[in-house]
Amino acid sequence: MRRLPLTLLAASLLLATGIASAATPTTIPATAVKTAERLRDKAMHDDTGYRIVESLTTEVGPRMAGSDADQRARDWAVAKFKALGYDKVYTEAVTYPLWERRSEHAAIVGxxxxxxxxxxxxxxxxxxxxxxxxxVVKFDSLDALKAADPASVKGKIVYIGYRMQRAKDGHDYGMGSAVRTAGPPIAAAKGAAGYLLRSAGTDAHDRIAHTGVTGFRDPAKAIPAAALSNLDADQLERVLAYGKPVTLKLDLDCGVVGEYTGANVIGEITGRKHPDQVVAIGGHLDSWDPGTGAIDDGAGVAIAMAAGKLIRDLPQRPDRTIRVIAFANEEMGLWGGRAYADKHAGEVAKFQLGTESDFGAGPVWRMSASVKPEARKAIAQIAKVLAPIGVTYDAKKPGGGGSDLSQMHGKGMAALSLTQDGTHYFDWHHTANDTLDKIDPKELAQNVAVYAAFSYMAAQADGDFGSAPGAFANDGAGE
Structure with a gap:
């Protein structure tokens, strides 16, 4: 048999080893699985998460981006990370337009x-x-507005009456939020003088409006826009049903007043073996101003902080770093998430796995993942640990990483989606009723258990989950 030259033989062996390595499944050691099970069980009976969200909503309250409470919230987060034992706490600046709400009134004139x-x-x-x-000119859907003759809209107040329905996964918010974000710019482009929508919410008995952001990006092209409470939308529609012209007076004192620089607040439990490789979890620190931001998203911040704290309390630190991010200004357009992704895109391969909690405090019932094929075995191991506390693994659905971390996922970060029960979430979302009483401490503890167990297992995995630039560009993740 002809002998290969030594250099060629070495290269062939190296290539073969590389191919074998690339195909090696990512798995989680049995010892790490056992530790994750103990973490899960401890978290289910631990009140750290509830005490954190109670502290945030009581000591800071509403945390409108750019308001006086914005700095107080950041100071609170830095202090809380340190009090919980995180060994590295820092901030990263985020700059965005400063929008202020001062007063709002409306009335049917005739x-x-x-x-x-x-x-x-x-x-x-x-x-x-x-x-x-x-x-007022009424449309039943966003598509109807898109198809409307501009002459029928010019100089009028456009109203869209789309009514959201409750769902466990909250899927109807996809259209509800589209009516709120896309509707105003479309109406403005057709010459409308103002814009109203039925609130993007599922409550049927509270005369409280759901606020939220529009899709306006150029103040020069924006028109006054507001959301009616569901009960007031009902009343307006009854008046419109008489078939007579309906005139409405809208009086809003609000607008963009410059720029503001806030910050993402970050706490880390530094990894023992691979400190530069991170499992990223978090929530967004800001909230809308009517309520105290308990379910949106004080709960998410508390879940992630508490999960990291429980991992930190283990006898031995995790192999990789647990990074908890309290994102800035998610509500006005993912400003914190986008700034974070822009800053850290070049490091995406060092992100082991990530997801954010931003859907209230109902129990997690479904897990999905966007990872490389060789990491599906590890995801199945995580799923097995989470199954006893009510989490089902949907292997066919992609994982999007949650609101802000969806931006890192878009850069190529392997991601989970941990879907909470949102049946009643949109009853309170973006309203004055977003308060601490909406959080069940036991359900919140289940969330902490999910985040602590998955984060620890990801940190201990033998192998990675496939993060790389552009790795999941076509997976269709929508959460």
Missing amino acids: PFAQPLVLSALGYSPGTPKGGLTAQ
Whole structure:
């Protein structure tokens, strides 16, 4: 047999080894699985998460991005990370437009004069001094507005009456939020004077409006926009049903007043073996102003902070770093998440796995993942540990990483989606009713158990989950 030259033989062996290595499944050692099970069980009976969200909503309260409470929230987060024993705590600056809400009023002028309850939407400009009075034109859907003749809209207040329905996975918010974000720019482009929508919410008995952001990016092209409470939307539709022209007065004092620089607040439990490789979890620190931001997203911040703290309390540190990120200004357009992804895109391969909690405090019931094929065995191991506390693994559904970390996923970070029970989430979302009483301490503890167990197992895995630049560009993840 002809002998290969030594250099060629070495190269062939190296190539063969590389191919074998590439195909080696990522797995989680049995000892790490056992530790994760103990973490899970401890977390199920631990109140750290609840005490954190209680502290945030009591000591800071509403945390509107750029408001006076923004700095207080960041100071709170730095202090809380340190009190929980995180060994590295730091901030990263995030700059964004500063929008302020000052006052909001509306009323039907005719044919049946009466006040309406509403909330101005993020990036809406104010109305002219003295308010805006115009005829209302109603559309049943966003598609109907898109198809409308501009002549039927020009100079009028557009109203879309799309009504969200409850769902465990909250899927109807996809259209509800589209009506709120995409609707105003479409109406403005057709010459509308103002824009109203039925609140993107599922409550049927509270006369409280759901606020939220619009899709306006150029203040010069924006028109006054607001959301009616569901009960006031019902009333407006009853008046419209008489078939007479309906005139409405809108009086909003709000708008963009410059720029503001806030920050993402980050705490780390440094890895023992691979400190530069990270498992990323978190929530967003800001909230809308009417409530105290308990379910959106004080709960998410608390879940991630508590999970990291429980891992930190283990006798031995995890092999990889647990990084908890309290993101800035998610509500006005993922500013913290986008800034984080832009800053860390070049390090994406060092992100082992990540996801954010931003869907309230209901129990996690479904897990899905976007990872390389060789890591599916490790995901199945995680799923097996989470199954006893009610989590089902959907192997066919991609994982998006949650709101802010979806931006890192878009850069190529392997990601989970941990879907909570959101049946009633949109009853309170973006309203004055987003308060601590909506959180069940036991359900919150289940969330902490899920995050602590998965984070630890990912940190201890033999192998990676496939993070690389652009690795998941076509997986269709939507969560």
